[in-house]
Amino acid sequence: MRKMWKGNHAIAEAAMRAGCQFYAGYPITPQTEVSEYLSYRMPELGRRFLQAENEMAAVYMIFGAYACGMRSMTSSSGPGFSLKQEGIAYLCANNYPAVLVNVQRWGPGLGTLDSSQTDYLRDTRGGGNGDYRVIVYAPNSIQETVDLMYNAFDVAEKYRNPVEILSEAALGQMMEPVEFPPFKERTEDLGWTFDGTDRPHGRIDNPQKPDALRAKVAAITANEQRWENYRVEDADYVFVAFGLPSRTCRNAVDQLREQGVKVGLIRPITVWPFPYKAFEEIPDTVKGVISVESTDAGQLIEDVALAVKKMCPGNVPVYGLFSGQKIPKTKEIVAFFGGVRSGETKEVF
Amino acid sequence: MAVLKKTPTMVSIPNHFCPGCGHGILNRLIAEVIEEKGYEKKTIMTLGVGCSCNMNASWNGDKIQCAHGRGAATATGVKIARPDLLSIAYQGDGDAYVIGLAETLNAAYRNEPITVFVINNNNFAMTGGQMSWTTMPGQVTTTSVHGRDPALTGMPIRVPEFAATFPDVAYVARGSVHSAKEINRLRGYVKNAIEAQLNGEGYALVEVLCQCPTNWGMSVEKSIKWMEEEVAPYYTLGELKGRRK
Structure with missing residues (x-):
């Protein structure tokens, strides 16, 4: 049955349905409800919520956890998402998956909370140092936000590349009727993750990196346009x-x-x-x-x-x-x- | 009876540290303790940025390279994903105490169940010897060419003393590699820091004073003497917070 849900709560619940086991984040309007919701929802489900000291620490906690194969995500808004870029660049450089949420606020976002799409170029171009792209979904309803989040971890793990949900202040704050998919869990080993045994992590040597990135971009471009x-x-x-x-x-x-x-x-x-x-x-x-x-x-x-x-x-x-x-x-x-x-x-x- | 001591497998690959550097000693002590505990295949080492990056080539075990300053945050994520494994952050003073001061202190403050080793060689060594927060007063570096002036840049930072004040922290110590006696003591600190995590006691930090002849512009012999006379008296050696159990 469809029920009224606030966008930020819905995206958080959808991540739970998608099997997210760990969340680290730092408060910032207009995405704070994602953290607030998960702070009680995750312990309820026996999962880990961590309020980090800053945006960078949050993304590196995700970096460490997803390197070990745990479905993990972080969320932020405009300026906070800029602070995460170093870690996002590093996730990409290492071919680690991750799920990221950006609930955009207008302009530099310092002193303004208006709904906007002014992070478009940063987020679609990689946004940080080095050459990389993040797969970016831009939903236009809360139901679509939920549906995209439900598949985000699968896509991130398939390509070993972060996936971002690009939301907007108003989309995070408003309410709409939503139906949630059932809980799912990925139980199989991804094969390359860190487990202490020093098994191969699928690390690409530097001379091969440009070719590997071009191949990845070509595959994502061919298969994932929506x-x-x-x-x-x-x-x-x-x-x-x-x-x-x-x-x-x-x-x-x-x-x-x-x-x-x-x-x-x-x-x-x-x-x-x-x-x-x-x-x-x-x-x-x-x-x-x-x-x-x-x-x-x-x-x-x-x-x-x-x-x-x-x-x-x-x-x-x-x-x-x-x-x-x-x-x-x-x-x-x-x-x-x-x-x-x-x-x-x-x-x- | 003769005791045959063999090199632990985790440090069995030749390292890339400069001649006379102390990093290798700490590497070996950590490897010995891990082997003693039977954790060679159950340890994930998070490497910071600086001379610790050299261990990408020589540390013969699972290792994650993170960015400059983010060792404690990354090791926290590792431990959350794999609480059954030993999660160690291995960093230098520039990494853990300057750019990563927030991550280092906040992990200690939250009492994250990780073990952090910080090599303190009083400078940013990998980038060619710049002033660090640990640089001694009067010490010449490439960004304090007339000697560090504490009136302008502050006195050297003592992070373990601060970390030891957080009530829940399991273990904090400062050791040194400048003499056989101190190396033996340090081995005990390394063991305690690893055991504290394995026993679920909480966060552990061991700072290790370490010579850097290359960037200090001194012979090894002179480096050791300077550590004894100048560095160790300021950076008090010993346990700053002992284990409760």
Whole structure:
């Protein structure tokens, strides 16, 4: 039966259902409810919760535990997630899995708590030192958050690469009806983990690292792109939006369709790997593509422009609606589209 | 009867420490105690960044390399995942007491059931001999070229003394490798620090004063003399917190 759950509580419970045995984190708004919930839920289930001294310590606790094969996760928001980047870089360099949650807050996040998507470029580009990518899921509902979290550990272990759930302040704070999957547990040995016997850990020697990373990126890019297309097949204009802006964007598509305007929506569910395949459905007659995002100066639009360059013939213009520290309203998207169609609004790419 | 003493398997690979360095002595003592306890295949060593990185090539046992300063946090995660194994963090003073001071003290404060060994050689040795919080007053390093001035940079830090004040901590000691007598004493500290974890008593920290002839710019002989005369009087040797049991 579906019940009302707050986003941050739901993502924490979903991690439990997915078999997470250890959580380490540090309080930061707007993700603190993840820690609060797990602080009592995990002991209830006989699992370990640890309130760490700082963000870096938390990620290295996960690093140590997952090196030994224990399903582990950490969570944070904007600036706290920046502090974790050294450890995330190191998880990637060592090919250790991990599950990470970032409930984004706007801008540098120092003094501001508004909902936004301003961590997009950092999180989809690796974000720290060295060359790496984290598999990033960007849900747009609490149910989808739960469903993505349920598979996150499996995907992380399959590729030996961290998986991140990229949430947003409002998505973490709001409530929606949710149905949880049953509890599951991975009991088999991953084969490479540390057990004291000094067995091979699948460590890749430095000269082979570039080839190994390219192979990993190619496999993830081929297999893990996820998206949802809505009324794209005959669209003259296509919106691209993920997370909460995709919900108002979908409303805008419906409203414009009612007016007889052929528009559609591509909603990336994975933002890395970016779902290039979603753009295959765009008709060759498309007149423009519009990135709709809660950023200040445009971040998602860079991936949209690359996808359009690759997938659409000719020089299709790419426009950007950047709503800053708020989710763009349906009427704002419709109004922005009016400017695009009249030629008043200029393309970004 | 002649007693044949063989090299413990965990230090059976030639190490990469500089000639005259004291790290190898501590490596050997830890290896001896682990072997004595039958934990060669039940130990995970978390290596910090600094000269301890050299043990990636020479420590013949399971080892995790973590980033600079994060040894105690990583070893904490290891112990949580595998409470049945011996989780050791092996670090230097720059690693554990400067950049990783938060992780080191917080692990001690929470009484994480891990064993931490810290080599204190009074400088950042791997990067070529910069000033550390443990650098002695007047000591010349590449970032204190006229000698460390405590008025500007503080007096050398004494972390074990602070860690020993946390009420639950199981065992804290400071040893040295500058003489046979001190090495024998240190072996006892190493044993206590490992036994404290194996018996579930809690957190253990052993700091080890160690010569660094390369970066001190001294002969081994002069290094040992300087340790005796300058370092050991400031960094009091002995147990700072004994085991309760």
